[in-house]
Amino acid sequence: MPAPAARRRLRLGSRRVRWVVLLVGVLLLHGTFVSWLDDALVAWSAGAQPMPPRMEVAFVRTLEPAAPAPVVVAAPQAKAPAAPRPRRVRAPAAAASAASAPQKVASAPVAEVEPSPPAVAALPAPAQPQDEGVVGEPVAPAAAAAPAASAASAGAVAFEWPPSTRLTYTLVGNYRGEIHGNARVQWVRLGTRYQVQMDVTLGPSFAPLMSRNMTSDGELGESGLVPRRYDEATKLPFRSPRRVSMQFTPETVTLANGSTRDSMAGVQDTASQFVQMTWLFTTRPDLLRVGNSITLPLALPRRMDRWTYDVLAEQRLYTPVGELDTFHLKPQRVGDRPRGELSAEVWFAPSLQYLPVRIRIQQDADTFIDLVMDAAPLQAAPEGGLR
Numbered sequence: 001m002p003a004p005a006a007r008r009r010l011r012l013g014s015r016r017v018r019w020v021v022l023l024v025g026v027l028l029l030h031g032t033f034v035s036w037l038d039d040a041l042v043a044w045s046a047g048a049q050p051m052p053p054r055m056e057v058a059f060v061r062t063l064e065p066a067a068p069a070p071v072v073v074a075a076p077q078a079k080a081p082a083a084p085r086p087r088r089v090r091a092p093a094a095a096a097s098a099a100s101a102p103q104k105v106a107s108a109p110v111a112e113v114e115p116s117p118p119a120v121a122a123l124p125a126p127a128q129p130q131d132e133g134v135v136g137e138p139v140a141p142a143a144a145a146a147p148a149a150s151a152a153s154a155g156a157v158a159f160e161w162p163p164s165t166r167l168t169y170t171l172v173g174n175y176r177g178e179i180h181g182n183a184r185v186q187w188v189r190l191g192t193r194y195q196v197q198m199d200v201t202l203g204p205s206f207a208p209l210m211s212r213n214m215t216s217d218g219e220l221g222e223s224g225l226v227p228r229r230y231d232e233a234t235k236l237p238f239r240s241p242r243r244v245s246m247q248f249t250p251e252t253v254t255l256a257n258g259s260t261r262d263s264m265a266g267v268q269d270t271a272s273q274f275v276q277m278t279w280l281f282t283t284r285p286d287l288l289r290v291g292n293s294i295t296l297p298l299a300l301p302r303r304m305d306r307w308t309y310d311v312l313a314e315q316r317l318y319t320p321v322g323e324l325d326t327f328h329l330k331p332q333r334v335g336d337r338p339r340g341e342l343s344a345e346v347w348f349a350p351s352l353q354y355l356p357v358r359i360r361i362q363q364d365a366d367t368f369i370d371l372v373m374d375a376a377p378l379q380a381a382p383e384g385g386l387r
Contacts, residue, residue, distance in 0.1 A: 051231050051243070052217055055188045055195045057164040059378035065321060065351040070156035073283045159283055161220060162353055164188045164380040169359070171202065173369035181208070183371050185356075187275055192220045196271040202369075211235045216271035218248070223266050224279040230269035232301070244301050256301035264297035264304070273298055274346060274356045277309075277329075281354040288327050288348065290314060308332045309346070317347060317358060321376045324349045324357060352377060 164187060171181035181202040188195045196216040203209035212234045218227040232244040246269065247254040253261045268276045276296065281288045288311060295308045309329040317324050326347040333343075347358035355377060362368040 051213065051233050052215060052229065054197055054215060055190055055193075057186070057188050057380045059164070059166050060381055061379055063165065063352060063377040063379050065324065065349075068282070068285065068350045068354070071159045071283055071285075072156045073159045161189060161279075162187070162379070163382050165353075165355070166378045167355060167357075167373055168375050169371035170374040171200070171369060171371050175367050179209075179369065180204075182374075189220065194218060194220055194225060196225075196275050198271050208235075209237065214271045216269050218272070225268065225272045225276045227267070227269050227272050227299075230271065230299070232270070246299060246301065248299070253299045253304055255299070255303070261299070261304045264306070267297040267299050267304065269299050270301075273307075274359070277346070278348065278354045278356070281348060281350070285350070285354075287311075288350070288354075290327075293332075294329070315347065317349075317372075319357060319373055321352075321373075324351060326350075326357060 166187075167185045169183040169185070171179070171183050173179035179202060181200065182205075183198070183200045185199075186195075186197040188197065194217075196214075198212075198214040200212045200214075201208050201210070212232065214232045215230070216225075216227050217229045217231075218225055220226070227248045229248065230244075230246040233241055234244075235241045244256045246256055248267070248269075249263065251263055253263050253267060255261065266276075273296065277294065280294065287294060290311050290313055292311045293308050294311070295306055298305065298307045309331050312328045312330050315326050315328045317326050326349045328345065328347050330345045331343045342361055342363050345360045345362070346356045348354050349357045357373040359371045360368060361371075
């Protein structure tokens with residue numbers, strides 16, 4: 001009689017041991033994964049500075065796919081230099097006007113972006129459609145005026161910043177096994193102020209492995225987004241929440257570790273970079289062509305550098321809102337960057353206001369996170385909706 005009971009106890013004990021081993025294995029895997037997130041995704045700073053309050057908005061309508069309309073960007077800077085030219089040339093004598101001509105040529109580059117290599121467009125360049133071609137070749141003002149006039153006659157509309165927009169993504173990936181989660185990106189603006197709010201959750205909602213909230217706060221300028229502050233809060237199991245903060249001024253950028261760098265024209269942060277590229281392609285759709293490259297300065301928590309994205313291909317994606325024609329962009333690899341540094345490939349959809357409908361963050365072939373839009377974007381009312 002005792003033998004069956006002993007066998008049952010033995011089987012029960014064996015099951016408990018297997019469950020304990022499985023639990024320890026899962027915890028070790030999660031701990032290793034958390035370490036990868038800690039080391040690869042971001043450099044943490046245990047600063048106690050609170051996250052800034054987020055701007056709130058009511059999303060009331062669905063954004064439907066539609067062919068993008070031609071956009072005419074107001075360029076008052078292109079007209080301002082043209083007016084003084086007759087006065088400066090005609091007022092002096094012939095010899096004096098000849099001497100002043102080189103002076104005029106020398107002052108022009110101050111308002112222009114340094115020419116880029118062929119097929120590369122440097123950011124920011126709000127007046128570039130009037131001043132230079134896609135590949136950086138100079139275009140005479142008279143020649144640039146003709147395309148603008150033809151665009152207007154073809155039904156082009158003046159550029160306006162889109163209303164506040166929300167995108168949601170399903171997240172899948174791999175790190176010694178499958179990873180699942182979700183993400184949300186919100187573009188919120190009030191007057192000339194903006195926020196880009198990014199929230200990422202890895203693991204099940206009832207027991208996430210990690211949650212991260214990122215906020216880029218700044219102003220809207222002639223060259224797109226002008227970040228003033230970037231904040232990041234990360235929560236991991238069994239660890240205190242960590243915060244990262246960076247400050248931007250016209251002269252300097254203060255990184256997460258407190259070190260400062262000289263600012264670069266058009267510099268962006270982790271959250272704002274893709275919205276800046278959306279603005280760029282909306283105002284300069286000619287740049288979104290296979291074979292072109294886009295360069296922009298990027299301030300990360302650890303360092304600041306210029307990043308170049310190549311337009312690799314046109315690709316059709318199948319999403320919950322239907323088939324979308326997209327352009328696939330991938331950053332170039334640079335030899336002096338840290339080994340194992342993450343890179344983000346992006347797919348922009350012209351029919352959805354050039355929004356990023358897919359983002360793939362990758363360290364190597366076996367370590368990646370893939371975010372794919374899982375529902376139609378939502379937008380606020382054109383005038384209002386903020387509360």
